[in-house]
Amino acid sequence: MGNSPPTPPDDITSKQIQTILAGWGKQHFRPFPWRTPLKEWHGLIAEILLQRTRAANVIPVYQIFIQRFPLPQQLGMASVEEIENIIRPLGLHWRAPLLKKLGQKLSENDGCVPHDEQALNSLPGVGAYVTAAFLSLHAGVRSIIIDSNIVRFVGRLSDCLVDGETRRKKWLIAYVEALTPLNDINVFNYALLDFTMEVxxxxxxxxxxxxxxxxxxxxxxxxxxxxxxxxxxx
Ligand code: SF4
Structure with a gap:
């Protein structure tokens, strides 16, 4: 371990890692219901619900949510109390007003989720991580994702100590950028999420x-x- 920040792997090494991870990911794909949503906006809801929660706990909440709110308009018209009750098992009831506003905002756009980073980021309850996750996993738009598991993984690839601040470091972002392929972004990012959670x-x-x-x-x-x-x- 040195003192200077790690440099990203070269192109050839990055491509080899991408291929290995994508191959592993296809074999170990976890078929969560939000990974094949019938409606794109439900993918956005899933990414919001998954923040700081365990995927297994999200499954029943997500299923109730999408049955009750097939359309953003229905979410926008629901009472905050009803939304609170649905997401309460995740300890996220405080997000209910934001979800209601999100439903209203999406309704103004005919229920469509924008595929533009800035527009997504400005939606209620949608931050940088949810934006990147939605774009790459549900919209096929290349976007790097960085969560604590991915920070730990990159720390090991580079043998560099990481902490809670590392995810914002330039070297870490450059590293994940280099590892992330130009194509088949959802295959790779699902693999990365699963690999760092399972292996x-x-x-x-x-x-x-x-x-x-x-x-x-x-x-x-x-x-x-x-x-x-x-x-x-x-
Ligand atoms: S599982 Fe072990 S060998 Fe594989 S990337 Fe993590 S630390 Fe490295």
Whole structure:
């Protein structure tokens, strides 16, 4: 580990990592209901509900939500109390007024979600992460996503210590930018989300990782120094 910020992998290495992750992702795709939404705006709702919540907990709430609100107009006309009651199991009831406003705002646009970053970002309850997630996962627009799992993963690829501030660092953004392909963005970003949730976890499962020491500096150092990683695996 050095003191200077890590540099992103070169193009060839990035493409190799992309291919490996996308391949892993296709094999381990998690078929959450919002990953194949019948209506695009439900994809946006899912990304809002998924923030700081566990996906498994979101499933029943999401299903009730989309049944009750097939259209943004219905969400915009619902009472805040009703929306609160639906999302309360996620501890997100305070977001109910924002969701109601979101329904109203989308109604003004014929129920369509804009595919423009700035327009999305200005919607009630939609921040930078939800914008990037919606664009890349539901609209096919290339956009990089950075959450705490992805920060941890990049920290390991580069063998760089990360903390709560790292996600805003230029080097980290440049790194994820380099890793993110130009095409098939939703395939890659779903793979990245699933891989960092299933394999490169807090205690990394290096023994089943398709990247290994060839691409992961942290793993390479563990092996070179014969030091066990958090998993106790050398
Ligand atoms: S080798 Fe281990 S630490 Fe490196 S990316 Fe894979 S799971 Fe994460």
């Amino acid at each position: 490169c976890t807090t205690i990394p499962k290096c023994d089943i990782c398709p990247l290994g020491e060839r691409y992961c500096a942290y793993r390479k150092r563990n092996i070179a120094e014969k030091t066990p990683n958090e998993c106790g695996i050398i």
